[in-house]
Amino acid sequence: MNGQEAESWVSFHPPGGSACYRVIMWVDGAVSAQRLSAWRRARMESVERMQEAGMRGARGALAAAQQEMQILNRDIEAEAFAFFTRAQDVRASGLLAALRADAGVLGCRLGKSAAEVWLELQDETGVDVHVQSWQRAASGAAWSADVIVERTTAEDAAAWQRANGVAAEELIAETEDVPFRHTTVLLREATDALQAAEGKVIVDVTLGGGGHSERLLRAGATVWGIDRDPTARAAARRRLAGYGERLQVLNGNFRELGKLMHERGVEAVDGVLADLGVSSPQLDTAERGFSFLAEGPLDMRMDPALPRSAADIVNEADEAELADILWQYGEEHAARAIARRIVQQRTRGRIATTTQLANTICSALPRRGRQHPATRSFQALRIAVNDELGALDELLVAGFSLLKSGGRMAIITFHSLEDRKVKRFFERVTKPEIDRPEWAQPRPNPEYAARSVTRKPITPGEAELAVNPRSRSAKLRVIEKI
Numbered sequence: 001m002n003g004q005e006a007e008s009w010v011s012f013h014p015p016g017g018s019a020c021y022r023v024i025m026w027v028d029g030a031v032s033a034q035r036l037s038a039w040r041r042a043r044m045e046s047v048e049r050m051q052e053a054g055m056r057g058a059r060g061a062l063a064a065a066q067q068e069m070q071i072l073n074r075d076i077e078a079e080a081f082a083f084f085t086r087a088q089d090v091r092a093s094g095l096l097a098a099l100r101a102d103a104g105v106l107g108c109r110l111g112k113s114a115a116e117v118w119l120e121l122q123d124e125t126g127v128d129v130h131v132q133s134w135q136r137a138a139s140g141a142a143w144s145a146d147v148i149v150e151r152t153t154a155e156d157a158a159a160w161q162r163a164n165g166v167a168a169e170e171l172i173a174e175t176e177d178v179p180f181r182h183t184t185v186l187l188r189e190a191t192d193a194l195q196a197a198e199g200k201v202i203v204d205v206t207l208g209g210g211g212h213s214e215r216l217l218r219a220g221a222t223v224w225g226i227d228r229d230p231t232a233r234a235a236a237r238r239r240l241a242g243y244g245e246r247l248q249v250l251n252g253n254f255r256e257l258g259k260l261m262h263e264r265g266v267e268a269v270d271g272v273l274a275d276l277g278v279s280s281p282q283l284d285t286a287e288r289g290f291s292f293l294a295e296g297p298l299d300m301r302m303d304p305a306l307p308r309s310a311a312d313i314v315n316e317a318d319e320a321e322l323a324d325i326l327w328q329y330g331e332e333h334a335a336r337a338i339a340r341r342i343v344q345q346r347t348r349g350r351i352a353t354t355t356q357l358a359n360t361i362c363s364a365l366p367r368r369g370r371q372h373p374a375t376r377s378f379q380a381l382r383i384a385v386n387d388e389l390g391a392l393d394e395l396l397v398a399g400f401s402l403l404k405s406g407g408r409m410a411i412i413t414f415h416s417l418e419d420r421k422v423k424r425f426f427e428r429v430t431k432p433e434i435d436r437p438e439w440a441q442p443r444p445n446p447e448y449a450a451r452s453v454t455r456k457p458i459t460p461g462e463a464e465l466a467v468n469p470r471s472r473s474a475k476l477r478v479i480e481k482i
C-alpha cells in the first residue's frame with residue numbers, strides 16, 4: 001500500500017483517552033476487483049449520507065447510515081474470509097511478529113489472505129499508522145488498499161477476546177478450512193443426562209467438533225466449549241456459528257477448568273460434560289502423529305504448544321522411564337522388552353516417525369490375535385504426552401466444585417484407566433458412609449455431596465456400534481450434586 005492509498009481510506013485516532021478498533025485487511029485477489037469497487041462506491045455514498053445527516057443533526061438518518069455502513073462492511077468481510085482457504089499465503093510470520101510487537105494489539109485472527117486485528121490506542125497515533133507498519137512487516141503480501149476500520153467499545157473487544165482467546169499462531173490454523181469428521185459418541189445419552197434447557201449453563205470441556213455442544217445448544221442451554229486443540233475449536237466455531245453468543249469457545253486445558261471459568265466471572269454451572277480422549281480427526285490426520293497406521297511425525301500433542309512430543313519421549317527418556325510409561329498407561333505386558341528395543345534402535349538414529357516406532361515395537365513383540373502390537377504402546381505414549389490422567393484427576397475435582405446444587409457431571413471414558421478414575425471419584429462423593437474393616441461401624445463420609453444418576457455405566461447400543469465402531473469402549477457415568 002502506498003501513502004496516497006492509505007490516505008484515501010482512513011486516518012482515525014482517538015479523540016482522547018483510549019479507544020478500541022476492529023481492523024480487517026486482506027491481500028489483493030481475496031475479493032474480486034469489481035466487487036471491491038462496487039463496495040467502495042456504496043461505502044462512499046454511505047459516508048456522504050452520514051456526513052449530511054450529521055450536519056443536519058438528523059439522528060435517525062445518521063443511525064440508519066451508520067447501520068448501512070456496518071452491513072456493507074460485514075458483507076465484504078464475510079466474502080474475504082470465505083476466500084481464506086483458496087488464497088495465497090500472506091507471509092504470516094512477519095505480520096505476526098509485528099502484531100506481537102505492537103503494544104496496542106489486543107488480538108488477531110489470521111487467515112491465508114486476510115487478517116482481523118483488534119486494537120486499543122492510548123495515544124494520538126492514527127490507526128492507519130499501525131496498519132501500515134503491520135503491512136510493511138508482511139512485505140511479501142500484496143495488501144489491498146481497502147481496509148475496514150470500525151470503532152468499537154472496550155466491552156466488545158473484551159467479549160471478542162473471551163471468544164477468541166487464542167494465540168496468534170494458532171489462529172492461522174483456526175481459519176483454515178480443514179474438514180473435521182468426528183462421529184459423536186453417546187450423543188443422546190450424554191446430553192439428555194445433562195437436562196439442557198433454556199437458562200442453563202453447561203461447560204463442554206472437550207468441545208471437539210461440537211457434536212455434544214450442538215445438541216445442548218439446540219435444547220436452549222448456554223454452552224462454554226473448551227478444547228486444547230485449535231483445529232477442533234475452529235471446526236466447532238464454524239459448525240455452531242449460528243448460536244451466536246450462547247456458545248463461548250475457549251482455548252485451554254480442562255485441568256484448569258476452575259480458573260478458566262473464574263476468569264470469566266462464572267462461579268457455578270448446571271452441567272459439566274467431558275467426552276475424553278482423542279477425536280477422529282486427531283487420529284486420522286497423519287501429520288498429528290497419533291496413529292501407527294499412517295506414516296507421520298511422531299508427535300501426538302493435542303495442543304501443538306506442548307513442549308514434549310512423543311518423539312521427544314521415545315528418544316530421550318531412559319529405558320526404565322519408557323518401560324514405566326508403557327506399563328502404566330498402556331498396561332502393556334511386554335513393556336520392558338519394547339523399551340529395551342526402542343533404546344537399542346535409537347542408537348542407530350532418532351526414531352522420528354510413527355511407522356519407525358510401530359516397526360520397532362513389532363520387532364520386539366510379534367503380532368498375536370487381532371490387535372496390532374503397537375496399539376497399547378501408542379495409547380501409553382499419547383496419555384503421557386498429553387498428561388491425560390493427571391488432567392482428568394484435576395478435572396473431576398474442579399468440575400464437581402463448579403456444579404450448582406442439582407447440577408450434573410457426565411463423563412465419557414474410553415479405556416479402563418480413565419474409567420477407573422471416574423468410577424472411584426464418583427464413589428467417593430456419592431457414598432453417604434464409609435466402612436473400613438478396622439472400624440466397628442460405618443462412619444459418615446465427609447465428602448458425600450452427590451447422587452449417582454447412572455447406577456451402571458451407559459454404553460453404546462447395537463445401532464451406535466454398527467455405525468461407529470470407535471464407540472465400542474465408551475462408558476458414560478453421570479452424577480448429580482445434592
Ligand SMILES: C[S@@+](CC[C@H](N)C(=O)[O-])C[C@H]1O[C@@H](n2cnc3c(N)ncnc32)[C@H](O)[C@@H]1O
Pocket residue numbers: 182183184185205206207208209210211212213226227228229232252253254255275276277278279302391
Ligand atoms: C472425543 S473428542 C470430543 C468430541 C466432541 N464431544 C464431539 O462430539 O465433537 C475429545 C476432545 O477433547 C480434547 N481434549 C482432550 N483432553 C483435553 C484437555 N485436557 N483439555 C482440553 N481439551 C482436551 C481433544 O483435543 C478433543 O478435541
